[in-house]
Amino acid sequence: MSSSADLIETAKQLAAYQAVDHYVNPQVRVLGVGSGSTIVYAIHRLAEQRAQLHPDLVCIPTSFQSRQLLIEAGFRVGDLDEFPQVDVTIDGADEVDAQLNVIKGGGAAQLREKVVAAASKVFVIVADHRKDSTHLGQQWTKGVPIEVIPFAYNTVMAQIATLRPTSTTAVFEQNAPTVTLRMALRKAGPVITDNGNFVLDAHFGLIYAPGQLFDQLIRIPGVVEVGLFCGMAAKAYFGKADGTVVSR
Numbered sequence: 001m002s003s004s005a006d007l008i009e010t011a012k013q014l015a016a017y018q019a020v021d022h023y024v025n026p027q028v029r030v031l032g033v034g035s036g037s038t039i040v041y042a043i044h045r046l047a048e049q050r051a052q053l054h055p056d057l058v059c060i061p062t063s064f065q066s067r068q069l070l071i072e073a074g075f076r077v078g079d080l081d082e083f084p085q086v087d088v089t090i091d092g093a094d095e096v097d098a099q100l101n102v103i104k105g106g107g108a109a110q111l112r113e114k115v116v117a118a119a120s121k122v123f124v125i126v127a128d129h130r131k132d133s134t135h136l137g138q139q140w141t142k143g144v145p146i147e148v149i150p151f152a153y154n155t156v157m158a159q160i161a162t163l164r165p166t167s168t169t170a171v172f173e174q175n176a177p178t179v180t181l182r183m184a185l186r187k188a189g190p191v192i193t194d195n196g197n198f199v200l201d202a203h204f205g206l207i208y209a210p211g212q213l214f215d216q217l218i219r220i221p222g223v224v225e226v227g228l229f230c231g232m233a234a235k236a237y238f239g240k241a242d243g244t245v246v247s248r
C-alpha cells in the first residue's frame, strides 16, 4: 500500500511529466527551469525525452539547485546575458489561486525565479494537489516569502507589520501581518539566498488581492523581490492523489 508521502511524490511526478510533454517541444530552444522538489521530476522527464528536444536546447536554471541537477543530467546551462528571451519556463509553486496567481519562494529562490519567469514567453507551474487553492494563504500557511537585503531586514519587518488589510477594498484577511526572518536549518543564523540576501516570511491570512499586496510590499525600501507571482502563469498542472492530473 502506498503511503501518503508516496502519493504526493507520484502526484508531483505526474504534473511535471505532463507539463514537460505538453510544453517542451522541439521548437523550444531556451528553457527556464525552476527550483524545488517537483522540478526534479521535470528534469527527469527532460532527460528521458532528450532525443525529442531541440538539438541545441539551452536551460536557464533559477537556482544553484536546478543548475547542479541540469549539469548532472547532461544539459547545457546558460544565462540571461546570452539568452535574454526564454521560450518556456517550468517551475514549482507553494500555492496557486483561482486566477493563477502564485506564491513561490518556499525554497528561497524567488528572485531568480521571478526574473526568469518575467523573461519567458510562457510560464508554466507544476505542483501537487495540496497547492491548488481559491485564495492564496488558504493552504500555504508559511507566509509570503520576501527577499530583502540583510542591512534592511529589521526595518522591512517593522514596515510590513504596519500594513492593514483594507485600503479601499479588502486586500488580505489578517488584521495585523506577522513577519519572521527565515532561519537556516543546519547553520546557525538566517537562510542566505543564492544572491546573498535574507528571506522574510510574512503572514497575511487569506490574500484577496495579491496584485495590490505585491504593490505594497515591493515599494518598501530594502525589499528586493516578493514571492507573489501575479498574472504571470499561463497554465498550472496539479497532480492528484488518484493518479490523475488537472490543469487550468
Ligand SMILES: O=C(CO)[C@H](O)[C@H](O)COP(=O)(O)O
Pocket (backbone or CB within 6 Å): 034, 035, 036, 037, 038, 039, 091, 092, 093, 094, 103, 104, 105, 106, 107, 108, 109, 110, 113
Ligand atoms: O518557489 C520555489 C522555490 O523557491 C519552489 O518552486 C516551491 O517552493 C515549490 O517547491 P516544491 O516543488 O518542493 O513543493
